[in-house]
Amino acid sequence: MKSLLILILIFGLNCKTKNEDCRTNNSCPIFYPKLAVEVFDTTGKLQDWYITSGQKIILLTSKEGKRKKVQFDEYFLPLEKILYKDKEFFIPTNLITLGDIVRVANPEGIKIKESPNDESKNIGEIPFNTKVEIFSHQERIDKKESKYYKVKSPDGFSNYGWVKISDLSDGDYDASLFQKKISELLKDVTIEFTELVENHGIKIKSLPGELYKPSCTINGKECYASTYIKDEMDYNKVIPYLMYDILLTPEFRAASSDFYCKLNHIELATQFQFMENNIFNGHISCESLNED
Incomplete structure (x- = not known):
């Protein structure tokens, strides 16, 4: 009992x-x-x-x-x-991969759908560059990546419904920067990067139009940097990265650099929107390649 x-x-x-x-x-x-x-x-x-x-x-x-x-x-x-x-x-x-804030990246704005399919009824519109919160993923069929997210406004449940993922940015930054390549964003600005976590005291600089001619210092001492932009896979998604190889001496060594620094497009665009006087003061992650 x-x-x-x-x-x-x-x-x-x-x-x-x-x-x-x-x-x-x-x-x-x-x-x-x-x-x-x-x-x-x-x-x-x-x-x-x-x-x-x-x-x-x-x-x-x-x-x-x-x-x-x-x-x-x-x-x-x-x-x-x-x-x-x-x-x-x-x-x-x-x-939990929900709750991220992104923005409407389609310059014409987007339609909110009642259901996650192209033929579904339109129940609203969201203007370009509006912030939205990812509320739910679309149910996957045969393990295929979904085309829609259910979104809402970050502070409530307006703008609630299904929108195409392709019409959204990949982060909470000015959506006008979303389609611009890293080289396009940085080509005409002065760059002054400092290390995100200042373990090594790395600083990297370049002048407008000289993205690929950087100078660098480590704790005030001159070092030698080279710039490249590379796509990397991140959770099955291709993400562009700005990267720097750094040498302590000017002699080229094919085997390895002493340090490398990297910043992906999302992180760069997020920082870039706060640039003033055409000087991009940013933070970048750096790692030593010679530490045990």
């Missing part, structure tokens, strides 16, 4: 939870993680398995779409409740 009462109580609590979250009105956002995700059960116990990248995860928000973070004493990062293979778990908030 006692066991039966416990089961009834648990069932009642589960029903109450479901009646209070997005499952009630079938509005739960979904996403596909870029990395393997560590998992906690509903008591906060870390599991000995991971959700692998690219798996469908349902984020359990309120009926109104609001996210709720919790924290267990044993784990210092905030967690959020999800549904994975019809079971409830918690995962770290920082591994």
